[in-house]
Amino acid sequence: MGKNMMIAQSGGPTSVINASLAGAIRAAMNAPEIDRIYGSLHGLEGILKDRIISVSEAFADDEAFERLKHTPSMALGSCRFKLAKVPDENYELIARKLRELEIGYFFYIGGNDSMDTVDKLAAYFTASGMDIKCVGIPKTIDNDLVETDHTPGYGSAARFIAHSLREIYCDASVYDRNSVTIVEIMGRNAGWLTAASVLARNPQFNAPHLVYLPEIAFDREAFVEAIKELSQRQKVIVIAVSEGIKFASGEYVNVAPKSEHDSFGHAALSGSGRYLEEIIRKEFGFKTRSIEFSLLQRSAAHLASDVDVAEAFTCGEKAVAYALAGMNRVMVSMQRINNEPYTIEYVPMDVSRIANREKPIPREWITDNGTDLTQDYIDYALPLIGSEPLPEFFLFDKTNLIAR
Amino acid sequence: MGKNMMIAQSGGPTSVINASLAGAIRAAMNAPEIDRIYGSLHGLEGILKDRIISVSEAFADDEAFERLKHTPSMALGSCRFKLAKVPDENYELIARKLRELEIGYFFYIGGNDSMDTVDKLAAYFTASGMDIKCVGIPKTIDNDLVETDHTPGYGSAARFIAHSLREIYCDASVYDRNSVTIVEIMGRNAGWLTAASVLARNPQFNAPHLVYLPEIAFDREAFVEAIKELSQRQKVIVIAVSEGIKFASGEYVNVAPKSEHDSFGHAALSGSGRYLEEIIRKEFGFKTRSIEFSLLQRSAAHLASDVDVAEAFTCGEKAVAYALAGMNRVMVSMQRINNEPYTIEYVPMDVSRIANREKPIPREWITDNGTDLTQDYIDYALPLIGSEPLPEFFLFDKTNLIAR
Numbered sequence: 001m002g003k004n005m006m007i008a009q010s011g012g013p014t015s016v017i018n019a020s021l022a023g024a025i026r027a028a029m030n031a032p033e034i035d036r037i038y039g040s041l042h043g044l045e046g047i048l049k050d051r052i053i054s055v056s057e058a059f060a061d062d063e064a065f066e067r068l069k070h071t072p073s074m075a076l077g078s079c080r081f082k083l084a085k086v087p088d089e090n091y092e093l094i095a096r097k098l099r100e101l102e103i104g105y106f107f108y109i110g111g112n113d114s115m116d117t118v119d120k121l122a123a124y125f126t127a128s129g130m131d132i133k134c135v136g137i138p139k140t141i142d143n144d145l146v147e148t149d150h151t152p153g154y155g156s157a158a159r160f161i162a163h164s165l166r167e168i169y170c171d172a173s174v175y176d177r178n179s180v181t182i183v184e185i186m187g188r189n190a191g192w193l194t195a196a197s198v199l200a201r202n203p204q205f206n207a208p209h210l211v212y213l214p215e216i217a218f219d220r221e222a223f224v225e226a227i228k229e230l231s232q233r234q235k236v237i238v239i240a241v242s243e244g245i246k247f248a249s250g251e252y253v254n255v256a257p258k259s260e261h262d263s264f265g266h267a268a269l270s271g272s273g274r275y276l277e278e279i280i281r282k283e284f285g286f287k288t289r290s291i292e293f294s295l296l297q298r299s300a301a302h303l304a305s306d307v308d309v310a311e312a313f314t315c316g317e318k319a320v321a322y323a324l325a326g327m328n329r330v331m332v333s334m335q336r337i338n339n340e341p342y343t344i345e346y347v348p349m350d351v352s353r354i355a356n357r358e359k360p361i362p363r364e365w366i367t368d369n370g371t372d373l374t375q376d377y378i379d380y381a382l383p384l385i386g387s388e389p390l391p392e393f394f395l396f397d398k399t400n401l402i403a404r
Numbered sequence: 405m406g407k408n409m410m411i412a413q414s415g416g417p418t419s420v421i422n423a424s425l426a427g428a429i430r431a432a433m434n435a436p437e438i439d440r441i442y443g444s445l446h447g448l449e450g451i452l453k454d455r456i457i458s459v460s461e462a463f464a465d466d467e468a469f470e471r472l473k474h475t476p477s478m479a480l481g482s483c484r485f486k487l488a489k490v491p492d493e494n495y496e497l498i499a500r501k502l503r504e505l506e507i508g509y510f511f512y513i514g515g516n517d518s519m520d521t522v523d524k525l526a527a528y529f530t531a532s533g534m535d536i537k538c539v540g541i542p543k544t545i546d547n548d549l550v551e552t553d554h555t556p557g558y559g560s561a562a563r564f565i566a567h568s569l570r571e572i573y574c575d576a577s578v579y580d581r582n583s584v585t586i587v588e589i590m591g592r593n594a595g596w597l598t599a600a601s602v603l604a605r606n607p608q609f610n611a612p613h614l615v616y617l618p619e620i621a622f623d624r625e626a627f628v629e630a631i632k633e634l635s636q637r638q639k640v641i642v643i644a645v646s647e648g649i650k651f652a653s654g655e656y657v658n659v660a661p662k663s664e665h666d667s668f669g670h671a672a673l674s675g676s677g678r679y680l681e682e683i684i685r686k687e688f689g690f691k692t693r694s695i696e697f698s699l700l701q702r703s704a705a706h707l708a709s710d711v712d713v714a715e716a717f718t719c720g721e722k723a724v725a726y727a728l729a730g731m732n733r734v735m736v737s738m739q740r741i742n743n744e745p746y747t748i749e750y751v752p753m754d755v756s757r758i759a760n761r762e763k764p765i766p767r768e769w770i771t772d773n774g775t776d777l778t779q780d781y782i783d784y785a786l787p788l789i790g791s792e793p794l795p796e797f798f799l800f801d802k803t804n805l806i807a808r
Contacts, residue, residue, distance in 0.1 A: 013575045018798065041802055042580040051580075052806050064798065071797040073574035080579070164700060170477035171417045171703040175484070176446040176455075181699075291698040295585075296568060299575040302707065302795065391706065394422065394462075394472040396479055398445055402456050 002033045003104025005320075006047070007055075008040035009139075010081075010110035010117065013073040014153030015160075015304045016312035017139045020109050021075060022068040023316025024137065028105075029056055033324055038101060043079035043108075044117065047097050048090060069309055072301035082113065083120050091124045098125075098132060105133050105323045109316075111140035111151070115331055116355035122329035133323040136331035136351050137315050141298045143192035144358045147349045148333040152315055153298070155308030155384035158196030160300045161185060161293065163390050165200035165240070168291070169207040170393060173236045175287070180227065180237045180280050182290035183208070184273030186297055188244040190360045191215050193297065197240035198373045199381060204395055207238035212272075215360045216370035217248040223276070224283050226371060231284065243292075245272050305386035311344065318346045342383035406437045407508025409724075410451070411459075412444035413543075414485075414514035414521065417477040418557030419564075419708045420716035421543045424513050425479060426472040427720025428541065432509075433460055437728055442505060447483030447512075448521065451501050452494060473713055476705035486517065487524050495528045502529075502536060509537050509727045513720075515544035515555070519735055520759035526733035537727040540735035540755050541719050545702045547596035550761045551753045552737040556719055557702070559712030559788035562600030564704045565589060565697060567794050569604035569644070572695070573611040574797060577640045579691070584631065584641045584684050586694035587612070588677030590701055592648040594764045595619050597701065601644035602777045603785055608799055611642035616676075618648040619764045620774035622657050627680070628687050630775060635688065647696075649676050709790035715748065722750045746787035 005028050009017055028034045039055045040046030058064060068075060083090060098106065108118050115136045122134035138145050143154035165183060172181040185194040191213030200207060209230055212218060230237050245253045254271035273290030280288045315332045322330055333349035336342075365377040409432050413421055432438045443459045444450030462468055472479060487494060502510065512522045519540045526538035542549050547558035569587060576585040589598040595617030604611060613634055616622060634641050649657045658675035677694030684692045719736045726734055737753035740746075769781040 013578055038806065039800065042578075045580060050805070051802075053800055053802065053804055054806050055800065058798075058800055067796065068798040070795070071574065071799075072571050074578045075798055075800055077580060077802070078578040163706065164704070167476050167703040167705060168699050170475065171699045174417055174446075174478045174482040176449060176481060289699075291700075292696065294695040295572050295575045295693075296695075296700070299571040300568070301571060302567065391474070392471065393475040394468065394479055395475075396443065396457060396459065396462055398455075398457065398481070400457055401454070402442065402458050 005105040010043040015156040019312035020316040023313035027320035144190040152312035155305035159385035162199035194242040214244040409509040414447040419560040423716035424720035427717035431724035556716035559709035563789035566603035598646040621652040
């Protein structure tokens with residue numbers, strides 16, 4: 001008789017984290033080495049609080065897997081629980097619960113905080129003489145994990161951003177007057193999501209016209225200058241700005257007054273868009289609107305990238321394969337083998353190399369002036385947002401006025 | 405030789421106003437009575453400023469029509485230009501330009517302000533002895549036009565709202581803690597769009613749990629009481645609130661400080677969601693987040709209702725048919741003949757009966773406590789959001805914990 005498996009999800013939602021869950025569950029159901037498949041509700045909290053369900057019963061057929069694959073957010077729930085640095089009673093309790101449940105395989109789907117959890121638990125289990133293979137499955141819309149080409153969740157969020165920006169540009173262009181539309185996009189320290197806004201461009205649409213990333217210090221004067229220059233050439237300006245842009249001092253351009261910090265000590269941000277909006281209103285008097293993609297960018301499953309869904313599912317399958325092959329304390333990492341055709345290879349990666357680190361956009365993928373992305377970024381990101389091209393819209397040639 | 409036609413778009417964008425444009429252009433291209441088809445850029449402003457294009461050249465094949473049908477926002481641009489009450493030099497100038505261009509048919513796609521324009525121009529042309537058939541084509545996401553069952557644009561915006569709310573509910577439910585998610589939805593004086601949030605519900609999802617409409621005076625105490633009661637039964641609360649909710653005094657619950665009013669004297673609103681957010685944070689200390697659908701609700705063509713697109717197109721065709729049949733000063737109105745199967749009849753309606761009026765949600769379609777919609781509303785609205793059902797998501801039975 002085989003051992004049992006425990007799987008849980010942690011961190012913030014994405015459109016495809018459930019696809020990874022589906023992949024792991026399906027692989028486990030096909031593995032004779034794995035007996036029972038347990039899901040812990042709300043990450044580690046479910047183990048600590050005895051909130052554990054048996055998941056296989058829900059998958060009588062492939063349709064259930066298909067449905068889970070296309071369900072946004074986290075079917076097992078999430079938590080923001082952080083393990084202490086030095087093993088404490090929570091470690092002991094988790095170990096005891098997993099021992100009671102005869103767990104031989106532990107899978108945690110999450111970002112760099114979650115990989116830290118995998119790393120710590122795996123070390124503790126080993127030190128305690130427990131044979132539990134711990135494997136991390138990557139997910140984050142932020143795309144900021146190191147040691148992997150990209151993360152499941154990013155491609156879908158990026159597609160939502162690029163697609164929606166194209167629609168918003170149509171909307172922003174209707175009036176014959178100077179206007180600035182600012183789209184505030186998630187991303188505390190890495191600008192990957194905001195960068196994806198440039199994927200909206202095609203020969204018809206050149207928006208966004210300016211891109212502000214956390215990687216580049218925000219300079220108010222340069223911003224005003226850029227708007228001034230642009231507004232001499234065109235009436236409609238669309239700006240993509242990360243929620244996490246910072247001044248040269250390192251201070252966030254707008255820390256929310258509520259100073260609500262999550263349990264990892266991250267500041268809850270909001271308002272970089274509103275901040276830019278105020279500058280433009282004050283300096284130029286243009287009609288200005290800032291909008292936030294907010295939760296939709298991470299939960300809009302209807303715009304998920306097919307590539308992302310498939311990769312997330314495969315990451316779940318690979319995690320089970322790694323654990324069954326005896327690997328421990330690793331994360332499923334994706335390495336890009338080729339760009340045309342886009343080809344990814346999955347490899348196990350030492351999870352300690354990933355935990356708690358963040359990957360910013362390489363400086364050389366940001367243009368010299370700091371407000372745009374290079375073709376190298378586009379070549380990198382385009383395959384991730386899916387095999388189906390973004391919609392092409394109808395445009396009249398408005399310069400071809402009738403002769404009078 | 406026939407007369408020429410002029411068409412223009414006005415007011416705020418919708419996902420399907422271009423479908424009406426496509427319908428009118430295609431009908432006109434098939435009508436031997438109509439010679440040249442002109443589009444005025446940015447509503448009446450194009451006529452006043454000689455910014456007029458010839459449109460038929462852009463439609464070499466049906467594919468161009470299909471593309472225009474699925475392009476959000478306004479391909480001819482828009483304006484917020486309002487004609488004076490008493491004919492002035494703008495009336496004269498418009499009349500002169502239309503005479504020069506030998507216009508026999510004038511079509512204006514817009515909401516109640518635009519129907520006011522149609523009404524005034526038609527009266528002026530008649531008084532000036534000009535034979536120009538003026539026909540209005542309805543559009544507004546707000547669904548607030550009188551004398552029509554609903555307006556093109558509403559169904560698609562409603563679908564976006566219901567669909568996105570289901571995704572947002574998945575996102576809002578991930579943590580095992582009290583939380584309130586507030587979705588602020590467009591609608592100054594009529595709550596039709598906010599009402600559409602209830603279409604998100606199915607046997608799996610009961611969100612939104614509270615709905616706040618401009619039709620019902622907002623009562624802070626009752627709101628706190630409702631949250632208190634709900635929070636005793638459930639951890640996750642989702643609220644849909646109209647941007648235009650008002651206190652019993654008639655004052656908007658949060659008029660934006662910028663006091664930016666558009667040229668029709670409408671206050672630019674924002675912040676009813678933020679206002680509720682502050683109340684909850686203060687009174688309950690729950691994790692609270694307010695989000696705005698903002699421009700996406702009116703420009704997300706990728707979630708357009710197929711029924712809405714088809715109806716908008718037909719409205720454009722009908723307008724041309726009415727004008728060719730000699731009708732003047734009318735708007736294409738939709739009358740519901742049957743609900744199962746959903747059947748609409750198109751009828752010409754005296755435009756003066758529509759201009760400048762607003763249709764609120766009937767009181768009897770709002771529940772007695774004022775925070776929900778009745779089945780009658782659902783029966784009314786459901787056919788409008790399209791023939792394809794909203795996605796069903798995968799949910800584990802989280803109550804079925806394993807025995808310990």
